[in-house]
Amino acid sequence: xxxxxxxxxxxxxxxxxxPLMISRKHxxxxxxxxxxxxxxxxKSLNGVWLNKQRLDPSKAYPIAEGDRIQLGVPLENRETxxxxxxxxxxxxxKIRPFLAQRNDLGKAKSSxxxxxxxxxxxxxxxxxxxxxxxxxxxxxxxxxxxxxxxxEWVEKDQQLTKKMDAKLPSPGPSEEDSGPVRSSPVHSxxxxxxxxxxxxxxxxxxxxxxxxxxxxxxxxxMKLKVKVxxxxxxxxxxxxxxxxxAQKEILAMEQELQELQDQLCMExxxxxxxxxxxxxxxxxxxxxxxxxxxxxxxxxxxxxLAQVLQEASSYESRFGLTHHALMEELSRSKKxxxxxIRAKNKELEETKEEKEKVxxxxxxxxxxxxxxxxxxxxxxxxxxxxIEVCLN
Numbered sequence: 001x002x003x004x005x006x007x008x009x010x011x012x013x014x015x016x017x018x019p020l021m022i023s024r025k026h027x028x029x030x031x032x033x034x035x036x037x038x039x040x041x042x043k044s045l046n047g048v049w050l051n052k053q054r055l056d057p058s059k060a061y062p063i064a065e066g067d068r069i070q071l072g073v074p075l076e077n078r079e080t081x082x083x084x085x086x087x088x089x090x091x092x093x094k095i096r097p098f099l100a101q102r103n104d105l106g107k108a109k110s111s112x113x114x115x116x117x118x119x120x121x122x123x124x125x126x127x128x129x130x131x132x133x134x135x136x137x138x139x140x141x142x143x144x145x146x147x148x149x150x151x152e153w154v155e156k157d158q159q160l161t162k163k164m165d166a167k168l169p170s171p172g173p174s175e176e177d178s179g180p181v182r183s184s185p186v187h188s189x190x191x192x193x194x195x196x197x198x199x200x201x202x203x204x205x206x207x208x209x210x211x212x213x214x215x216x217x218x219x220x221x222m223k224l225k226v227k228v229x230x231x232x233x234x235x236x237x238x239x240x241x242x243x244x245x246a247q248k249e250i251l252a253m254e255q256e257l258q259e260l261q262d263q264l265c266m267e268x269x270x271x272x273x274x275x276x277x278x279x280x281x282x283x284x285x286x287x288x289x290x291x292x293x294x295x296x297x298x299x300x301x302x303x304x305l306a307q308v309l310q311e312a313s314s315y316e317s318r319f320g321l322t323h324h325a326l327m328e329e330l331s332r333s334k335k336x337x338x339x340x341i342r343a344k345n346k347e348l349e350e351t352k353e354e355k356e357k358v359x360x361x362x363x364x365x366x367x368x369x370x371x372x373x374x375x376x377x378x379x380x381x382x383x384x385x386x387i388e389v390c391l392n
């Protein structure tokens with residue numbers, strides 16, 4: 001299986017943002033002798049990345065389920081590359097309609113063979129000449145891109161239905177469970193408050209009818225998209241298998257495909273208008289429901305405030321006596337502490353007086369000793385002996 005931007009490949013990738021990101025023959029997928037699929041970089045310019053690791057050129061690497069394959073590199077303002085895939089396993093019947101035909105695999109067509117005409121083709125083409133063959137070749141090369149766009153349309157529609165599922169409430173238990181639109185708990189709660197108050201019943205009835213119409217429109221759009229996809233697959237198969245058949249059949253099928261696409265666009269526009277109308281009606285209903293809820297919330301707050309004031313008065317009456325008893329006990333303990341502090345102060349004063357007396361006695365002894373040393377002991381030897389005796 002060959003992939004690139006060239007014409008003689010199994011699958012053609014045409015980049016819209018950077019056409020030269022993908023090489024003419026970028027990479028090759030094939031099975032080895034053991035039956036395992038491998039990927040090989042065919043000397044491409046921007047490379048092939050397997051699990052964020054670039055592969056060496058012209059070397060086959062085995063791939064398994066869950067591996068991520070990246071073709072090319074991300075642009076400057078983007079985090080991921082344009083072509084990034086994940087390996088999965090899928091049943092054959094599901095992927096069979098989207099695979100390239102086996103008859104077309106491995107057929108290398110040169111530019112010389114593309115310009116040749118058979119007798120039947122020259123008769124059907126008429127006076128158009130080589131330009132007709134070029135337009136047919138361009139249409140064949142763009143069929144894969146049309147299929148990719150159809151899948152993008154289906155994915156966008158599924159995302160739109162999911163967003164509407166999150167926004168729109170369900171009409172209640174009487175609705176069918178198989179409907180594509182499911183209820184959101186927040187909006188369903190708001191929608192149930194209005195019937196309880198008997199307000200704006202007609203507005204809700206209109207919103208339910210609009211919801212039913214939108215649901216039918218979504219189903220019709222999904223069916224149309226499936227038809228468009230089947231028609232595109234049929235056109236591709238006819239062009240690939242019967243390239244020598246009459247041009248009238250192909251043109252008729254292309255015209256049917258164009259009609260289906262136009263019908264699909266009209267249905268999408270109608271659906272968009274219905275969605276906008278429903279959003280306006282639901283926003284009005286939500287504002288009204290918010291007003292009702294605000295009134296109920298104010299009443300509840302008043303009741304809670306009265307209850308809190310009543311509880312506060314009961315607490316004051318209950319704990320008033322205990323507070324008085326605590327104050328008396330504190331005053332008694334304060335008096336006891338004051339008496340203790342006075343007794344300690346008296347003891348400190350007594351100790352201070354005793355210390356002053358001892359210090360005065362010491363000063364008298366020292367003064368007497370100095371007098372003796374100065375007046376009576378004039379000899380240095382005698383004074384030294386006297387000091388030693390006193391110290392001992």
